[in-house]
Amino acid sequence: MPSECTPRFLASDNTSGICPEAMQYLLEANQADDLAYGNDRWTARAADRFREMFDYDCDVFFVFNGTAANSLALSAMGRSYHSVICHELAHIETDECGGPEFFSNGAKLLTSPGANGKLTPQGIEALVTKRSDIHYPKPKVVSLTQATEVGTVYSREELLAIRAMADKHDLRLHMDGARFANACASLNASPAELTWQVGVDALCFSGTKNGLAFGEAILFFNRELAEDFSYRCKQAGQLASKMRYVSAPWLGLLESGAWLTNAEHANAMARYLSEGLQALPGVSLMFPTQANSVFVELPPHAIEALKAKGWTFYTFIGAGGARFVCAWNTTVELLDQLLADVKAVLDVRA
Amino acid sequence: MPSECTPRFLASDNTSGICPEAMQYLLEANQADDLAYGNDRWTARAADRFREMFDYDCDVFFVFNGTAANSLALSAMGRSYHSVICHELAHIETDECGGPEFFSNGAKLLTSPGANGKLTPQGIEALVTKRSDIHYPKPKVVSLTQATEVGTVYSREELLAIRAMADKHDLRLHMDGARFANACASLNASPAELTWQVGVDALCFSGTKNGLAFGEAILFFNRELAEDFSYRCKQAGQLASKMRYVSAPWLGLLESGAWLTNAEHANAMARYLSEGLQALPGVSLMFPTQANSVFVELPPHAIEALKAKGWTFYTFIGAGGARFVCAWNTTVELLDQLLADVKAVLDVRA
Amino acid sequence: MPSECTPRFLASDNTSGICPEAMQYLLEANQADDLAYGNDRWTARAADRFREMFDYDCDVFFVFNGTAANSLALSAMGRSYHSVICHELAHIETDECGGPEFFSNGAKLLTSPGANGKLTPQGIEALVTKRSDIHYPKPKVVSLTQATEVGTVYSREELLAIRAMADKHDLRLHMDGARFANACASLNASPAELTWQVGVDALCFSGTKNGLAFGEAILFFNRELAEDFSYRCKQAGQLASKMRYVSAPWLGLLESGAWLTNAEHANAMARYLSEGLQALPGVSLMFPTQANSVFVELPPHAIEALKAKGWTFYTFIGAGGARFVCAWNTTVELLDQLLADVKAVLDVRA
Amino acid sequence: MPSECTPRFLASDNTSGICPEAMQYLLEANQADDLAYGNDRWTARAADRFREMFDYDCDVFFVFNGTAANSLALSAMGRSYHSVICHELAHIETDECGGPEFFSNGAKLLTSPGANGKLTPQGIEALVTKRSDIHYPKPKVVSLTQATEVGTVYSREELLAIRAMADKHDLRLHMDGARFANACASLNASPAELTWQVGVDALCFSGTKNGLAFGEAILFFNRELAEDFSYRCKQAGQLASKMRYVSAPWLGLLESGAWLTNAEHANAMARYLSEGLQALPGVSLMFPTQANSVFVELPPHAIEALKAKGWTFYTFIGAGGARFVCAWNTTVELLDQLLADVKAVLDVRA
Structure with missing residues (x-):
């Protein structure tokens, strides 16, 4: 990014900061000393709130980041000689530097294509039935991302169909909820329903x-899979000694409802941007905008020109594709600036 | 802990919160969006400050916690069929739930006794020379803890003697600096000197x-060992996407000098407590108080009575041993209360 | 070993060769091509013979060596954050170069002392109850060696007492049967009984x-633990493509009864040697001779002198201890030579 | 396979037995006891013969099977966060049940297509340059199979071009020599030249x-990669205690020259079969027959009919593809029977 420009952040929802509701609880948790390793006043309370919110007596664990959350959950759902079926664009396949393979001590990811970044029952079955000999890792888990890597969401019907296929082949179902709140908001569905x-x-x-x-919550609805999972987290470097600085901010999100309103805001901003972009001649959307990401195809000169103006965004999806991600703090003003800049850079050549 | 009591925290320096200098930087880092994965305005600056502070062009990495820091560093210093020599009380042996074995994919820890929680050159050599066949993991690393698990410190002379022994047997030297700042303060030595x-x-x-x-810094002075280490951190779930919330608070500690003044304060509090306890009849110190921990032998009834009064502390060191740990925010008032309570519970039986 | 001497082998029962019964089947299996990976005419038959011999419908797997057999079985009986309780002299602890830790991806071995190389219920309980927090690997398996590393055997009563303790603490029971046949012979007990x-x-x-x-058989009596175990063997490099060269010789041992007569012979030879050594002045037995190994204390000059005469044996058990191991092909003539040589070297100084 | 048929083996070169030259040495090694773990009279001699045969002072290790050989070699050539570039049909990708991922503790295999089962410099570069961020495992090794999985061979020119590309991107070069002897025979090249x-x-x-x-030899020409490799083999369950039963038969192959004459024979048989099949109407070859495997497309009814006649062969390569593999003991008579049967089953429908 050119030094003369102030960066303008739409690269990812991890460029945004701590939201006020989370910060308030963090500051409150800092008012007094407390017990370590999750035995504080916040952690059990946050876990309970998750159980209420999901209306289910699930097991809840807090870890530092998404690589760990997904990798540890998957390692508990299979063994080293099993395989995990995921979409070819799944984060666990493309962006974890082999984290799932490392934590599972060698489980293989089997990837499937699928429109709009989504696995299909047929795609899953094709991978399961391709091989049935001991020379190839036995499929044991389906991992899907909700919302997907390309900003779409699985409907409840799609999820049920995948579950039926998983049952048919004795597979466990893992959900990477990197943007789970955005999916709930998008589908107007409760956490339990999804x-x-x-x-x-x-x-x-x-x-x-x-x-x-920081901070991801791992929720096991199949509680057998959570047996001794706290030992796994500890051994794998994911037990925070000052756990309250993960759990109290989580509690802030949950008790205030910000977990949902943040997601609703981000989704709304993405829709605003998506509609604005589609209104521009020469811009075409790559995927439906169903969560907080917008993927558009732009000519190379436009991508360069936008980067030169300080816009941060990724271009990893195919040739000419640009991804803009909205967050809890994205503003209409910022998006209007972007839309104006996109219009301007496209006009230059037009 | 009885519910009627307000807990009073001397169990560990991880029951204390975020110090003001760190919090100030954290809040500042939260003022604006920033790039992810350490490409923000804080992380490189924090790494540079470490290099200045150590007066050495070392490689610096930030991870979430101590289990990960030690385990990842050790896994970079050897391979699965190597062994790590450490004191029998070393945290990596006693309190990481097999983390070093997990991250290294099987390296064995070989433990040595040693007075005051310290490894000796002789103890190291005894382990190295015990076996030299391929049926036993080959020693490759010496890991020592500075300050030690029992609140003592290695002098520069002791460290040089260990280094000489390590050279004799081609061993690498790892330092678990869980309380490194306390050691610097105790020895009045610079980070470089230690x-x-x-x-x-x-x-x-x-x-x-x-x-x-949260947040530990791994510093490689032997930079060959750091080759591709950033990939290791990523794969192992230790790359924070919002890295600035680790690095900015670190910068707060370093730029303000709080890293040292916090340690000096904690050490001073420990000395105050140690002297106060030694002045009581029937209390004997288990180890010299050289850093921020005080270990005393107390009769069982006294331990029970103190716990009933809400004092949190560990009793894991031998029969009747109690550990009190002071932190950056421990007060003389709290320690005076403890001393009064200890005196009272001992008097009861006397 | 001095080059002028013909080596005389009592170092281990792995210096002996292939016994005639096994060789006969090996040669027979070599008469014609056959299917790979255990789908041959021999492997299922050998597994069936094991089931008959143990009078139990167990799952049977063949692997190449003992490191793999024990490590793979243990990795199926626990997870990386569990621990395995074993005797401090157990082969898995002292002579596998971290194999169990490697295959399990980090499980820790917790060692216990115990007279005559044997674990006791009390020793097991001491390790289980020492810690119950998540900072230390949770005990999940007891591993005992039958016959032990020091040539003794667990009686059925001792085994039942260990099983009772294992039940009390929800532990699984693994038996390293490196010399299981010798134990059956020694106790005059059936494989099922032990x-x-x-x-x-x-x-x-x-x-x-x-x-x-080569070739070890892993038998799972608890068949749940064997789920997908064939995948584990394959992934871990322990599935022989020409499996019949492991399974056919095994069948030779089983169908001829040589598995037992070989062990009986080795035990008898050990008893002969043990009695002969005890008859010599200045020789004292270190452990009762209950299987095929004899441990005696000899003065250093005697050990040197015997090695100079070409005798191969280990001296790893304590100061001055020598281990002589008899095998299926050990002869009285060889033992008489040894006894004569021991007598001679002791006389020299006497 | 129908029980009424005698199986006729062309499924793989691992359905054949021990060749006479190897058996002779095996029997000789069985004449007397010998030292364990490779300290016998055979192992060093076999390693020396490899060094003579390759005209290079390489490090030589013996392991039990191909899964282990490739997985252990690869794990020594990179770390868990590295990746291995291989052909999409490479055995390490398709038939090791995640062995390379397991032994390396998580390294990812990156696959490339390529005509005739061969990697190309362009294919390698495409994978290396696709990503350069820490969110994806860093390519460190190129693994190629010589002869390939589809019975073709890399010429010296092709190998040199791959080496040049490996140098350009700092990659190490691993050769899976499951059929290395066949490649030497096919190319009339010395082991050193390839x-x-x-x-x-x-x-x-x-x-x-x-x-x-059983028995694979791992040869490190880059001897730095072999540092402490014997410990790795031991820990990974690949050190045979009675090593002479691997190394002596190897010596038989090497000293008699059977390693090459066996391969020449198998290749000649494959050429004979290939020519015979091509002479039949309706049979088309899938890949050039350059080593000991023949791949042909046959109609489904023909495949069924041949299996019904007891022929064992694989059909894993694409729709309608059949693989016939010749070995050291394949006879012209057997191939003539196959040719007659193929002709007959094709005629049925014609």
């Missing part, structure tokens, strides 16, 4: 992208 | 115990 | 020490 | 497919 009610065994619910500094 | 100048290859410097919410 | 009838969950039965070139 | 002279860092040379019962 998880245990459709047969999800374990959910990794991201707080970081939702307004925290 | 690390690369005495041949330390890698240091894990704890910020958590020094006044942060 | 395994599933006393609650053993998994047995690693060594063929190598019993007269094969 | 390995260190073209920059191969490590070769896994299969004895099992060449006429042994």
